Amino acid sequence: MPQLNPAPWFAILVFSWLIFLTVVPPKVLAHTFPNEPTLQSTKKPETDPWTWPWH
Template sequence: MPQLNPAPWFAILIFSWLVFLIVLPPKVIAHTFPNEPTLQSAEKPQTNSWTWPWQ
């Protein structure tokens, strides 16, 4: 089984991590959603208890 020279593989590893950590995050953060969520009111809706006919 041949032994691999670690020099080119280490450079590929470092370059791929640089791409993942420097190039991709700004592209992901710059993504905006077309529909921004709207804030709901802090007031809780009025809930009524059920009236069961058999109780």
Template sequence: MPQLNPAPWLAVLIFSWLVLLVVIPPKVLAYTFPNNPEPKATKFSKKLTWAWPWP
């Protein structure tokens, strides 16, 4: 059975882990967000109570 021969599958496994651990993390870490989140105003407005349509 060819699946029991580890030579080609071991190379594929090592190459795929090499790609996952060496190539992808710098690309993910270099990502910059187009819109930087800014904190909202610190002044809190008074919360209005909900006026239910039925009494």
């Protein structure tokens, strides 16, 4: 039964993962976002009290 011989299948697995791990990550990391996030200030916004009467 050729399925039980691990030699060709293991080599195919190793080489395919080697190619996958050397080709794909640079392509994925080359992507950039169109809008870079801007830093928000750490100052809390001022809130005005609610002046509506509740009665």
